[in-house]
Each structure stands twice: as C-alpha cells, then as structure tokens.
Amino acid sequence: MQSLHLRLVKVSLAAMTTKKRKRSSKLIPPTPSTPPTPQTQARHSLNTAKARAWAPLNLTQAELSLPLTFPTGQTFRWKNTARLEYTGVVGSHLITLKHLQNGDVCYCLHSHSHPEKAKTALLDFLNAAVSLAGLWKAFSASDARFAALARHLSGARVLRQDPFECLIQFLCSSNNNIARITKMVDHVSSLGEHVGDVGGFQFHVFPSLEQFSSVSEQQLRDAGFGYRAKYIIGTVNALRSKPGGGEEWLRSLRKLDLPDVISALSTLPGVGPKVAACIALFSLDQHHAVPVDTHVWRIATKYLLPELAGSQLTPKLCNRVAEAFVTKYGTYAGWAQTLLFIAELPSQKAIIPSHLWTIKQRNPAKVEDGEEEVGPND
Numbered sequence: 001m002q003s004l005h006l007r008l009v010k011v012s013l014a015a016m017t018t019k020k021r022k023r024s025s026k027l028i029p030p031t032p033s034t035p036p037t038p039q040t041q042a043r044h045s046l047n048t049a050k051a052r053a054w055a056p057l058n059l060t061q062a063e064l065s066l067p068l069t070f071p072t073g074q075t076f077r078w079k080n081t082a083r084l085e086y087t088g089v090v091g092s093h094l095i096t097l098k099h100l101q102n103g104d105v106c107y108c109l110h111s112h113s114h115p116e117k118a119k120t121a122l123l124d125f126l127n128a129a130v131s132l133a134g135l136w137k138a139f140s141a142s143d144a145r146f147a148a149l150a151r152h153l154s155g156a157r158v159l160r161q162d163p164f165e166c167l168i169q170f171l172c173s174s175n176n177n178i179a180r181i182t183k184m185v186d187h188v189s190s191l192g193e194h195v196g197d198v199g200g201f202q203f204h205v206f207p208s209l210e211q212f213s214s215v216s217e218q219q220l221r222d223a224g225f226g227y228r229a230k231y232i233i234g235t236v237n238a239l240r241s242k243p244g245g246g247e248e249w250l251r252s253l254r255k256l257d258l259p260d261v262i263s264a265l266s267t268l269p270g271v272g273p274k275v276a277a278c279i280a281l282f283s284l285d286q287h288h289a290v291p292v293d294t295h296v297w298r299i300a301t302k303y304l305l306p307e308l309a310g311s312q313l314t315p316k317l318c319n320r321v322a323e324a325f326v327t328k329y330g331t332y333a334g335w336a337q338t339l340l341f342i343a344e345l346p347s348q349k350a351i352i353p354s355h356l357w358t359i360k361q362r363n364p365a366k367v368e369d370g371e372e373e374v375g376p377n378d
C-alpha cells in the first residue's frame with residue numbers, strides 16, 4: 001500500500017509544472033453556490049475525521065484500487081482527502097472511501113439519511129457487480145503484456161457515472177490536462193447544492209441541467225473555459241430541447257447499441273468520437289467502447305496493429321483500432337483499454353518496469369505544452 005501513496009504524491013507533482021500552473025491560474029475560482037444551511041452544517045459535524053463510521057464494502061484492492069481509479073482521467077470530481085482516502089458525491093450522497101491495511105475498501109457516509117439508498121447508489125457507481133479480477137484473468141490469458149501490466153496496476157476499475165455529469169466533464173477534457181480539467185469541473189460543480197467539506201475540499205451535488213441554464217457562455221469564458229464554453233452551453237441548450245428532458249434522454253442511451261449511442265452523442269456540440277466513447281464507456285454501460293486518441297493510437301500501432309505504424313490517425317483508423325481492441329479483449333474491451341491507458345500516465349511510471357513502457361522518453365516540447373490532452377503528460 002505504501003507504493004500507492006507514493007504514486008499519489010507523484011500525481012500531484014506531475015500537475016505542477018510551471019507552465020501548467022500559469023495556465024491553470026487563469027481559471028477563476030468558483031464562487032460558492034449556497035451558503036451552508038443549519039442542515040448542511042449539522043451534516044458536516046456528523047462525520048468529522050475523528051468520529052467517522054466506516055463500513056466494509058466487500059471489495060478487495062484487486063477489485064478496486066482508489067488511487068488507480070479516481071485520479072486517472074475518468075472522473076475529475078473525487079478528491080484525495082487523506083492518505084489512501086478519496087471523497088466524492090454520488091447522486092446527493094457525500095461519501096468517503098478508503099483502503100484498509102489489507103487493501104480492502106470501506107466507506108463512510110457523511111449524512112445519516114438514507115444509508116441503504118446511498119450504499120446502493122455507491123455500488124452502482126462503482127460497477128460493483130462486474131468482477132474486475134475475472135475480466136483481467138481473461139484479458140491476461142490473451143495478452144502477455146496486459147498480464148505483466150496488470151500485476152502492477154491491480155484494481156483499475158471502470159466507473160458507472162451519471163451520464164450528464166460524465167458528459168460535462170468530458171466536454172471540459174478536450175485538449176486539456178487533468179489538473180486544469182479538475183479546476184473547470186470544480187467551477188461548474190459549485191452551481192450544485194453544497195453538501196459538505198472534507199479534508200479542506202468543498203463538495204457539491206453535480207448541478208442539474210436546469211441549474212446549468214443560469215450560466216452564460218461569456219461567464220464560462222471569463223472563468224477560463226476558452227472554446228469549451230461554447231460547447232458546454234450549446235450542449236446544455238440541445239439537451240434542454242429534448243422532449244421528456246435532456247438528462248432522461250442521456251440515460252435512455254444506456255439501452256441502445258454502441259453505434260447508436262455514439263451517433264446520438266455526436267449530435268451534441270463539442271462531442272467528437274473520442275469524447276463520445278469516453279462518455280459511452282464511463283456512464284452508458286457500453287463496456288466495449290474504446291476511446292482512441294493519439295496515446296491509444298501509439299499503443300495500438302506498437303502492440304495490436306503494427307502494420308499501421310507510421311500512418312496518420314484518421315476517423316476510419318480510429319474505428320479500426322477500436323475493432324482490434326474488441327477482437328482481442330471481447331465485450332469488455334473498454335475495461336482493457338482503461339488499464340493500458342493508465343499505464344501510459346507518467347504518474348504510474350515509477351511502479352511499472354521500463355521494459356513495459358510504450359514511450360521511453362517524454363518529449364520535452366510537449367511537456368511544456370499545458371494544453372496536451374489527458375494522457376501521458378498528466
């Protein structure tokens with residue numbers, strides 16, 4: 001478990017290059033939405049760091065590693081609130097998860113209301129019904145490199161996020177790095193109801209589509225969102241025009257087949273094939289969705305489709321890569337992609353033997369570029 005902690009420290013340091021700090025500081029800190037009410041204040045005092053009530057979750061570290069699941073690019077809402085502890089909001093429930101000495105995960109609710117509902121929502125959010133160890137055994141049997149990486153990155157799980165929350169986060173993610181995306185997501189999150197503070201972080205329920213309507217493109221631009229402001233507001237407007245409600249429309253995509261899900265998401269401003277695949281995988285039960293960007297292309301041309309090395313990545317080749325992943329790993333190919341993607345993050349390099357690295361040396365010019373997409377520069 002010690003090595004997991006070291007890794008976390010590395011994640012924070014990786015986000016602190018001078019240039020990135022300069023760019024990040026352009027983002028105006030979010031204004032708190034509603035001041036704490038007597039109810040929320042009472043809620044905070046229910047579970048102070050000293051008097052927390054922890055309960056087991058029946059997930060071992062091989063099923064869920066918090067440091068490999070939360071700060072590695074699929075959600076930007078969970079905070080590292082203490083050593084081997086992460087806190088976030090699922091629905092309206094403020095929850096802290098932590099690893100015990102033996103690696104098992106336990107949880108603590110910061111409110112006494114609806115504990116059963118909160119636990120059910122948490123298990124759903126964690127995709128707990130899917131056996132990660134079982135999947136990885138199968139992936140490892142068909143791929144020796146996957147097997148070698150899996151030994152070092154045990155417990156990197158795919159989440160089942162709220163689709164609207166996932167969509168807005170990935171609109172913030174385009175050409176962006178984890179530190180800056182997190183600031184943007186914190187900013188918009190502050191539009192939602194404040195549910196508590198833990199470890200010095202403020203937590204909010206993710207704002208509803210209706211709450212997003214109170215923000216203008218200019219306000220987001222002024223807050224440092226750049227061109228993403230237009231996409232967020234355009235998407236909010238497109239969703240608001242859906243008969244029956246935009247959040248319901250998004251949730252209904254869970255019942256469709258992957259190509260229809262990608263087509264539907266692609267009608268929203270700012271959603272291209274990669275962002276659509278991330279939303280499909282991380283919130284819409286599309287376990288074989290495979291996000292393809294330059295980082296995944298590099299992995300694919302080195303290990304899966306060497307005959308394509310040297311070609312230019314086109315939308316057609318993106319599909320070819322996704323198909324190659326499905327051929328190799330099957331109906332949960334997106335879960336395999338997640339491990340291979342995480343293995344590329346520099347924050348993981350300290351724990352992965354160098355013979356397993358795809359990139360042997362980082363390109364200093366790209367490291368300087370704080371706009372680089374989530375991936376090997378994070």
Ligand SMILES: Nc1nc2[nH]c(O)nc2c(=O)[nH]1
Pocket residue numbers: 072073074173278291292293296337338339341342374
């Ligand atoms: N597991 C993955 N996480 C991601 N975050 C992000 O921006 N892209 C990816 C990805 O391809 N896989």
